[in-house]
Amino acid sequence: MNYDELIKTAIDMTKRSYVPYSHFHVGAALLDKSGKVWTGCNIENAAYGPSNCAERTAVFKAVSEGVREFEAIAVVGGPEGPDGQAQIQDFCPPCGVCRQVLSEFCNRDFKIVLANGKGEQKVFTLAELLPESFSL
Numbered sequence: 001m002n003y004d005e006l007i008k009t010a011i012d013m014t015k016r017s018y019v020p021y022s023h024f025h026v027g028a029a030l031l032d033k034s035g036k037v038w039t040g041c042n043i044e045n046a047a048y049g050p051s052n053c054a055e056r057t058a059v060f061k062a063v064s065e066g067v068r069e070f071e072a073i074a075v076v077g078g079p080e081g082p083d084g085q086a087q088i089q090d091f092c093p094p095c096g097v098c099r100q101v102l103s104e105f106c107n108r109d110f111k112i113v114l115a116n117g118k119g120e121q122k123v124f125t126l127a128e129l130l131p132e133s134f135s136l
Helices: 004-016 054-064 097-105
Strands: 025-031 037-041 072-081 109-116 121-125
Touching: 004 025, 004 037, 004 072, 004 109, 025 054, 037 054, 054 072, 054 097
Parallel strands: 072 109
Antiparallel strands: 025 037, 025 072, 109 121
16 A cells, blocks of 8 residues: 555644644654544643644544544654754654553554654554554
């Protein structure tokens, strides 16, 4: 499968990040089984605990609308540049909390697509990024 459009959407979402503390922008684009794309960006809070990652924002938006079946997610991120936008350099894999949230709603063969600033892509299954996970 070609994930270029999903990655482009995730890159576009980095522009909506609210990151006054870390200055690290992350965007996500979640593809559901019907072909609809749900988007998310990271949203920080001064108390840190209430902050939310881009991946979870996308998942929670979809789940809150009744969607429970997903194919793939693209995740990109990078530090803020002088122009205030993400400077995507390296791959930006989901944190442990996001991996656990994905495991709640996605199959073990769900695809996690990462892209860097050189145009390279890495595709992992959820099982590869979260082996021996626990769920219902």
